[in-house]
Amino acid sequence: MELSAERLEQLYLEVAPQILDGPAIEQQLSKLNFLPTGCDGIDDLLEGGLRQGQVTELTGEAGSGKTQLCLSAAASAAALGHRVVYLDTGGGFSAKRIKEFHRGFVTADADSAEVEQHLSLTLDLITVLNVHDILTLFKVLEELALGLSGDPGVPGDGGLEGNQDVVDIGRDMGLLVVDSLSSLLSPVITRLHHQGYTMMASTASLLRSLAPAHNCAVLYTNHTVSAGGNDRGGASIKPALGTRWTSTPHRRVCLGKGHGNDAQGCTAEVIYGPGTGSSCAFKVVGDGIRTL
Amino acid sequence: MADSKVASPTHSPQWYEDSLQLTSVPLAPSIRSKLQNAGFVSVRDVKGARGPIDLARETGLTNAEASEVIKALRLGIEGTALAGAKSASEILYEESRKLAVFTFSKDLDDLLGGGVAVGEITELCGCPGIGKTQACMQLCVSVQMPGAFGGYEGSAVYIDTEGSFMAERAKEVAQATVSHLVSISQFLPKHLSESGALSQFTVNEILDRVHLFRCHEITELLAVVESLPMYVRAHGVKLVVIDSMAFHFRQDFKDMALRTAILAKMTTQLLNLAKSEHLAVVSVNQITVKPDPASGVARLVPALGESYAHGCTTRVILSWESDRRMAYLFKSPRLPRGKAKFTVTNGGIRDVRGMKRQVDLK
Numbered sequence: 001m002e003l004s005a006e007r008l009e010q011l012y013l014e015v016a017p018q019i020l021d022g023p024a025i026e027q028q029l030s031k032l033n034f035l036p037t038g039c040d041g042i043d044d045l046l047e048g049g050l051r052q053g054q055v056t057e058l059t060g061e062a063g064s065g066k067t068q069l070c071l072s073a074a075a076s077a078a079a080l081g082h083r084v085v086y087l088d089t090g091g092g093f094s095a096k097r098i099k100e101f102h103r104g105f106v107t108a109d110a111d112s113a114e115v116e117q118h119l120s121l122t123l124d125l126i127t128v129l130n131v132h133d134i135l136t137l138f139k140v141l142e143e144l145a146l147g148l149s150g151d152p153g154v155p156g157d158g159g160l161e162g163n164q165d166v167v168d169i170g171r172d173m174g175l176l177v178v179d180s181l182s183s184l185l186s187p188v189i190t191r192l193h194h195q196g197y198t199m200m201a202s203t204a205s206l207l208r209s210l211a212p213a214h215n216c217a218v219l220y221t222n223h224t225v226s227a228g229g230n231d232r233g234g235a236s237i238k239p240a241l242g243t244r245w246t247s248t249p250h251r252r253v254c255l256g257k258g259h260g261n262d263a264q265g266c267t268a269e270v271i272y273g274p275g276t277g278s279s280c281a282f283k284v285v286g287d288g289i290r291t292l
Numbered sequence: 293m294a295d296s297k298v299a300s301p302t303h304s305p306q307w308y309e310d311s312l313q314l315t316s317v318p319l320a321p322s323i324r325s326k327l328q329n330a331g332f333v334s335v336r337d338v339k340g341a342r343g344p345i346d347l348a349r350e351t352g353l354t355n356a357e358a359s360e361v362i363k364a365l366r367l368g369i370e371g372t373a374l375a376g377a378k379s380a381s382e383i384l385y386e387e388s389r390k391l392a393v394f395t396f397s398k399d400l401d402d403l404l405g406g407g408v409a410v411g412e413i414t415e416l417c418g419c420p421g422i423g424k425t426q427a428c429m430q431l432c433v434s435v436q437m438p439g440a441f442g443g444y445e446g447s448a449v450y451i452d453t454e455g456s457f458m459a460e461r462a463k464e465v466a467q468a469t470v471s472h473l474v475s476i477s478q479f480l481p482k483h484l485s486e487s488g489a490l491s492q493f494t495v496n497e498i499l500d501r502v503h504l505f506r507c508h509e510i511t512e513l514l515a516v517v518e519s520l521p522m523y524v525r526a527h528g529v530k531l532v533v534i535d536s537m538a539f540h541f542r543q544d545f546k547d548m549a550l551r552t553a554i555l556a557k558m559t560t561q562l563l564n565l566a567k568s569e570h571l572a573v574v575s576v577n578q579i580t581v582k583p584d585p586a587s588g589v590a591r592l593v594p595a596l597g598e599s600y601a602h603g604c605t606t607r608v609i610l611s612w613e614s615d616r617r618m619a620y621l622f623k624s625p626r627l628p629r630g631k632a633k634f635t636v637t638n639g640g641i642r643d644v645r646g647m648k649r650q651v652d653l654k
Contacts, residue, residue, distance in 0.1 A: 062601035063623040071625075078380075085377075091412040091563055091605045092625035095384035126380035132564050135318070142312055143374050183602060187556045190549055195318055202315040223602035237598060286628065 035082065035175055035217050038072035038101060041280035041291030045253060045270050050077075050217040052174065055207050055248065057272075059222040059239040060255030065266045066221040067092040068284045069255070070179045073219055075101035078125040079118070082174025086128045087140065089183045093128050104287030134184045134199055141206045144173060145214065176210070178220035182240045186223075189242070197244065204248040220249075246272065265292055310336035317364055326351045327361070335365055391444050393531060393572050394434040395427060396469070397643045399632035403621050407434075409606065410444075410530070410572045413563055417577040417594040418610030423617055423636045424576045425456045427610075428533045430640040431574060432462070432502045433469045435531040438493055440480065441473055446530025446571070447501035449523070451516055453539040457504060466498040468639025503527065510540040510554075517558055524569050532562070536576035538595045552599050559603035575604065616644065 003011075034049035043049045050056055050073060058066045067090075074084045075098045086093055102119050131137050185203060189196040211218045222245075224237040239245075239252070246252075251273030258265040269279035281292040312335045314327060330351040332338050341347040344358035353361070392407030401407045408414050408431060416424050432450055437443020450457055470493060477490060503523075507513040513534075520532065537555075545551040566573045580595040594601065594609065601607070607623040620631045633644040 061598070063607070067625050090603070091567060093383065094387065094626045095380045096387050097626050098380055099384060120381060123381040123384060124379050127377045128380060128383055129374065129377040130567055132560055139312065140374060180602065183556065183560070186599065187553055187560070190553045198315065198321065198324075223599060225598050240599065284628070
């Protein structure tokens with residue numbers, strides 16, 4: 001089969017990676033948004049907020065505030081008009097809590113009818129899906145990616161029988177939250193499951209390509225496991241998913257809870273990525289997350 | 293070369309399925325690498341081959357391996373995975389109508405936001421003798437309460453691994469609950485009190501509706517959890533209690549990694565069940581000692597390790613504070629941390645003041 005020169009060039013352009021020069025990259029970056037998390041101190045740690053195009057990991061012990069921070073970030077992104085996709089594995093999503101966070105964003109003297117209306121818009125922008133195994137997660141991530149790349153001009157032909165929203169979900173997604181990613185991956189990273197590391201690598205590449213290609217911020221949680229610290233007071237816990245996973249997110253933030261059963265204060269520290277070493281203290285209260 | 297004719301996106305479920313990358317399909321690594329070397333990247337590429345023999349020829353697989361691949365691709369998820377998504381507004385509506393299972397101690401119920409929540413796993417941790425089993429027995433009775441009294445009208449499954457379930461004690465708790473409801477039924481609106489709401493709520497029927505599974509070893513526990521979905525549907529079960537989760541796992545396991553994996557799998561199954569069948573799951577955990585590396589002082593922590601701690605949705609730790617029994621809410625997605633006093637009486641779990649719960653009458 002003979003290929004003409006034009007056809008060859010056309011094929012090359014389709015498959016070759018796009019080469020950008022400096023000004024073009026800067027122009028692309030300036031269009032990306034910073035999504036506030038709802039807590040000023042943590043936004044400062046992130047140097048502005050959750051950046052679209054970047055993957056951020058939240059790790060920490062049970063009860064250190066990871067789910068609360070995910071809910072707060074979802075509420076604030078939706079309150080600003082971004083579509084949020086929340087993949088919930090542990091049953092931690094609470095719409096009532098989103099409502100409480102939303103109440104904390106509005107000023108005290110706001111008109112209650114307007115607040116109600118804005119709350120309703122905010123809630124409609126958050127789509128929640130319960131995911132229980134890693135294969136479902138792959139399917140969801142790939143469908144989101146395909147939906148995002150779909151041509152907005154293509155009219156729905158009812159192929160999904162009224163599920164046109166499914167396509168729309170992927171289209172404008174501004175923030176993707178996975179709470180928690182480690183509970184999906186840990187069960188498969190055992191000696192019994194020879195697929196484990198392949199799946200981990202696939203997940204990492206799916207998340208890292210989804211974020212920049214479609215201008216959305218990705219936030220996920222990772223739980224912690226015992227690290228067998230030494231007597232000199234080495235770390236007693238470390239993030240799950242192991243050392244191979246370390247470089248997957250752009251930034252990793254470790255949350256720790258205050259000690260004593262009454263203390264509500266928690267700490268957040270950047271342990272990987274830009275700003276490593278900086279930390280802040282925060283407290284989870286009824287209508288938000290306050291910096292201490 | 294695989295035929296990579298991509299149809300224009302009609303967004304049908306089939307199109308989504310076909311575009312799935314092969315890396316997301318469970319295949320043996322050697323088979324996957326042969327497929328990728330031959331240029332097969334997505335499900336569509338494999339379906340484009342004209343059958344297993346063709347696929348085998350193009351990729352260098354054996355005929356048997358090629359048939360395996362084609363079979364694996366058929367076992368995909370029905371429809372789109374995103375089809376089950378709900379918006380937060382729908383969830384808010386559902387949450388406002390959710391019922392909770394009462395513990396009959398008002399302070400404890402308030403701590404839990406109304407009672408033990410449906411659709412999630414609530415973990416009760418505590419030292420021996422603090423009242424974990426008592427609380428579970430009370431919950432098994434409360435879940436059966438008629439709707440007129442704010443109850444869930446469901447039956448209960450009690451998975452006993454330690455042998456702590458005492459039928460005589462359950463009978464006492466049932467009797468106390470029945471007499472309590474009878475005494476307040478005079479305050480019910482007339483149409484409800486005459487409807488015979490309490491006719492099904494007798495001590496014998498209550499005990500009939502508590503399905504007890506005695507598991508002597510871990511394989512039995514795993515088998516019961518596997519068969520729960522069918523059992524739950526057949527018997528209208530609305531509460532599953534596992535007393536205790538820790539017992540078998542702390543005895544026989546030399547391989548910690550295996551233990552963590554099995555616990556994680558069981559937790560996922562139970563959470564799945566709680567969500568899909570709208571029931572409450574209560575798992576009981578024991579307390580162990582963990583030396584604090586910094587100060588060398590030993591702390592009491594829930595057993596089964598760090599990974600397991602992330603599996604439950606809500607965690608309540610029961611302990612003694614001088615003479616009193618206290619419950620601490622340690623982890624919850626919705627509620628702030630707090631503590632509540634409670635006590636164990638002849639009739640079950642009650643408030644320290646001795647006041648029984650003011651049941652909301654409809």
